Amino acid sequence: MNIFRLNINSVVQKFIVVLAFIPRAADAHGIEFYYFLPIPLINYLIAASTAIVLTFVVSSLFVRGYSSDHQYWRINILKWKFGKLITHWFVIFFVRLISVTLFVLVISAGLIGDQHPISNITPIFVWVIWWVGMAYICALIGNLWSVINPWKIIFECAELIYVRCASGERLSRQLKYPKNWGVWPGVFLFFCFAWIENVYSNSVVPKEIALLVLGYSLITWSGMFFFGKEVWLRRGEAFSIVFSLFAKFAPLEIRIENPEICSHCTVECRGQDGVCVDCSECFNRASFDDRQLNLRPYAIGLLRNEDTSFSMMAFVLLILSTVTFDGFISTPAWMNIQNILLQFISEISIVASFGFIAFYIVFICIYLFFSLLIAVFGGGNYSAISIAVKFVYSIVPIALAYHFAHYLYLLLIQGQLIIPLLSDPFGYGWNLFGTVNYRVNVKFVGAEFYWLTALLTIVIGHVIAVYIGHISALRIYRSQKISVRSQYPMLVLMIGYTVTSIWILAQPVITKG
Secondary structure (H helix, E strand, O other), rough: EEEOOOOOOOHHHHHHHHHHHOHHHHHHHHOOEEEOOOOOHHHHHHHHHHHHHHHHHHHHHHHOOOOOOOOOOOHHHHHHHHHHOOOOHHHHHHHHHHHHHHHHHHHHHHHHHHOOHHOOOOHHHHHHHHHHHHHHHHHOOOOOOOOOOOOHHHHHHHHHHHHHOOOOOOOOOOOOOOHHHHHHHHHHHHHHHHHHHHHHOOOOOHHHHHHHHHHHHHHHHHHHHHHHHHHHHOOOOOHHHHHHHHHOOOOOEEEEHHHHOOOOOOOOOOOOOOOOOOOHHHHHOHHHEEEEEEEEEOOOOHHHHOOOHHHHHHHHHHHHHHHHHHHHOOOOHHHHHHHHHHHHOOOHHHHHHHHHHHHHHHHHHHHHHHHHHHHOOOOOOOOOOHHHHHHHHHHHHHEEEEEEHHEEEEHHHHHHHHHHHHHHHOOOOOOOOOOOOOOHHHHHHHHHHHHHHHHHHHHHHHHHHHHHHHHHHHHHHHHHHHHHHHHHHHHHHHHHHHHHHHHHHHHHHHEEE
């Protein structure tokens, strides 16, 4: 009999260690319970793989063409009263004010508040509410981050003040951004963030978090100052890149139909289809009549015919490898590897760093290897690198699905800590909103719900990825026969990662009984 034992990922574990020592959250200690799988784990893996194969077969048989102008169903909700309400200047101003207020609160609490991680709002807000929660919002609703990004808001305010004081001169120096940089600055910054999340031992210490936020703020504002706000947000600001990638999956988009507006854009907002989608710079400059806030099918944004780059491919794979590594370090397999390496390297942080970097390199090598196979199966007209770049958006649903599955328990259980912390953000003993005595409800999410939701999410993510890969192949090769043939290696890759990701989710929790 297989036993599903709900375990918690690395970030939650850091909080749980602290939960054991404070009375307020004593009822949250020892979060571990069991769920007896009705069928063996291998059956789940076979079923998931079968779903991927069936998706491939159905796509190959019935999806035989793709419109180059990328037309799809959409409806402009700005024509509705609700749409006009949520885009009203006062609503936008209010949510931005809240964002900046929380930004200042998180830094202040981290610097001068109680340094006990559970008594301070900074760790739980940054790691759970913001990082996990914002990813969910951007993927399932739309790119809210582009509206409430506090670094962007504060820079805009500084720029407005500077323009008035300097007789119209712009704050940004508007230096030409080197084209060969791509999004490498964003890759580097997200790599640092991921290392802090997965390896850095003080990643839940409030003051450390606050100082890191301040350091990242200086980098971000410097990038905006030298290269321009929108350019840096598109190329260098790691989280704007991450959340915009996730938002391509979302059902909400902003769109500008008037090409004249885009002629003044500081970034290349119009894709190969000639349409301006999800460009906040053009949207903010346009009149109400030229704006669209559209409802669209999920994942359709990943099918836009956009120019991509090797650096963007590296970014997407970094997102995927990061969340996968975060799950893998909770498995017995990693514990065995770690124990072997500790015989030669005494520092556990060095071992973890080695594993983190190795995981990323392995992901890149595997993806490039399968891209080479796709190029060969497709007739050899494209290089492995060009194929890797062209198919990179088909990886986004997988990264998003694993992010959703991996962090769901963290958000729904540990996220409840924000309720008492809002009443006492500094840990000074306040009770501003009368919620300081709230107890975390560990029964809010059961093991069965978590397992089935995670399993379903992983499968759906890979099913969508297979479909997007097929559409991308049709766009590249034009021929149905060649497109299908080129996707055989991709099918193997998708099945392999489906099995691997489900195995990782289950491995820390499966034992023989």
